Amino acid sequence: PITQLSQALQGGVTGLTVQQGSGLPGGDAANIKIRGINTLGYTNPLILVDGVPFDINNVDPTTVENITILKDAAAASIYGARAANGVILVTTRRGVPGKVQVTYDGYVGTQRPTYVPKFVDAARYMEIVNEANANVGRDKQYSEEAIAITRAGTDPINYPNTDWTEVMLKKNALITNHSLGVSGGNSVARFAVTGTYLKQNGIMDNVSFDRFMLRANTSVSLRKNVMMYLDLNATRGEQRLPYADGRGNMDWMLYMTYGIPPNVISKYPVRQDGLVSYGQFGEMRNPLAHLEVGGLQKNMVDNIQVNFQPRWEVLPGLNLKMQYNFRIRTTTTTTARDAYNFLNYFNNNLVYVFGATNGSSSDRSTYNYLSGTADYEKTFGAHRLFLLAGASQEYDSPDAVNISTLRSVFTKLYYSFDDRYLLEAALRGDGSSRFGPGNKWGSFPSVAVGWNVMNESFMKGLRSVESWKLRASYGMLGNNQNVGNYQYQTTISTGNGTETTFGNPNITWEKVKMLDIGTDIGLFKNALRFTIDWYDKTTDDILLAPPVPAASGLKAISLNAGKVRNRGWEFAMDVNKAFRDGLTLFARTGLSTYKNTILSLLGGPYYPGDVTHTVNNPLGMYYGYRTAGLLQQKDIDNGVPTFMGQRAGDIRYLDINGD
DSSP, rough: OSSSSSGGGGTTTTEEEEOOOOOOOTOOOOOOEEEEEEEEOOOOOOEEETEEEEGGGGSOOOGEEEEEEEOOOHHHGGGTTGGGGGGEEEEOOOOEEEEEEEEEEEEEEEEOSSSOOOOOOOHHHHHHHHHHHTTTTTOOOOOOOHHHHHHTOOTTTTTTTOOOOHHHSOOEEEEEEEEEEEEEEEEESSEEEEEEEEEEOOTTTOOEEEEEEEEEEEEEETTTEEEEEEEEEEEEEEEEEEEEGGTTSSHHHHHHHHHHHSOOOOOOOOTOOOOOOOOOTTTTTOOHHHHHHSEEEEEEEEEEEEEEEEEEEEETEEEEEEEEEEEEEEEEEEEEOOEEEETTTTTTTEEEEOOOOEEEEEEEEEEEEEEEEEEEEEETEEEEEEEEEEEEEEEEESSOOOOOOEEEEEEEEEEETTEEEEEEEEEEEEEESSSTTTTSSSEEEEEEEEEEGSGGGGGOOOTTTTEEEEEEEEEEEEOOOOOTTTTTSSSOTTTOEEEOOOOOOOOOOEEEEEEEEEEEEEEEETTTTEEEEEEEEEEEEEEOOOOOOGGGOOOOOOOOEEEEEEEEEEEEEEEEEEEEGGGGEEEEEEEEEEEEEEETTTTTTTOTTTTTOOTSSSEEEEEEEEEEOOOOOOHHTTTTTOOOOOTTTTTOOOOSOOO
């Protein structure tokens, strides 16, 4: 079972990389990339749910009608800003005329870690510590008698042997999901209402996630040619975590669990006077103490969205559409911990104190989307024509201070002749408040051509070939996600008049140019289908903040100062065979590969963490000293280059440049 809709995309489409980096309840959303990484900053695709940008993980998987992945520039260009990293279209289910239908979908199960590190017991740990001390000329820390008693287990209070993974981690964690849906209606009004509850426990106590989701999609036919959609989506998620000394995350709890020595007792037996005492390590780095008396943190997220879409068929083939979407998101974090005095089990001395804490914080963001489009479709003889034009505005307020606006105009043309020769062209203009005067607007054109080879007369005799299409597209996309609000402006401190941030009025859109060539082949009445694509994608004017020397006294400013090329190909094969008695066989396999290369990088190379961005190399290439095993005493005697203080048994590093 899946807990987030993003997880459902894994393995379904070639060129789509879906990675789930955590199993934390409420924090297990997958990271999605379409055709790799093309820039140094924001690389997530644009996700549209029923036509508006939305977090895919706030969509109930049971309400999804279909998901479409747009990878090439021609298909994605109509969506303009943020489409540079690809587009994912999600459509939710709507009610259909007929009898009222009630559906239930649910499961109850358990989850367990796929891997838990194995640790040595306390006696072996003590021996290893002694060996490490001996290697650096220090005295033994543990006596042979202490090690023997620990191994024998005859005095577990004074000579404990604690398996911390057994103490802290559960073998199985509960997960359950229940969804109830009601849909139906008539020719005038249709509805689809679904409510879902998810409960997911973690592998530690006091770790859990509860989520409630409600979606109500309503369709009303006001007249024969006038329709209105009114949709409501509401979610509430509550995540519970150990307070963990104010860190409020599982990383710290696991760090303590894996880092505390096994010869530290987890918890002493309750004394006759009722004293509860925990084993002492460092500044009370006992994970069981944090779990039981260290307090709780609750993270609550509420989302409410209203989506209104009227549609009017003015004339046969001519349609006017409008869409307004309002979304409000509230996040609340509360922390609570009672004061607790840690006393020594043997002499009642005060060892450590957990101070009392009780706090809360809240934040709210709002989002408004308004668009209007007109489309016209006409078929005359062997010709088919489709025209679309529209405009939209987005108003995003992520907090009480920041506001960003995006205004767009767009048009699209589709033409086909005899369903053999296909032409599609689009042009979109986006204006972003994140850029300064003269640089706010960007224009992003695209064109695509297709040839349905199978519809040619010379192909009629090939019975085994059901369909064959050749296609090519070229287009430009824009990206404004790698720059924050107001970074084109310089701000001055109201206290002393000094410049606090240095703006760059010349920053503008990242531009992505993409060429895609592909073919689609269907054989044996489309029981066997092949799709092959090759693409060349170049991102220019990458928005980044090159590092500046600390001696300059300046802060890094945003510049259009990078260029990256990403090339790759994709191959997909589908088998879809229907047999008698309703039996259907479906199988899909695919292979995709890509390689990105930095073509230019102002002020490079960059070293963010343990990776490097270097011209003529891939993005995020790991770097470090090259090694050749461990140093032997003969290496030391032969004068092999070493760092100061290295001894036999340490890592042997290679001196590449001979210095």
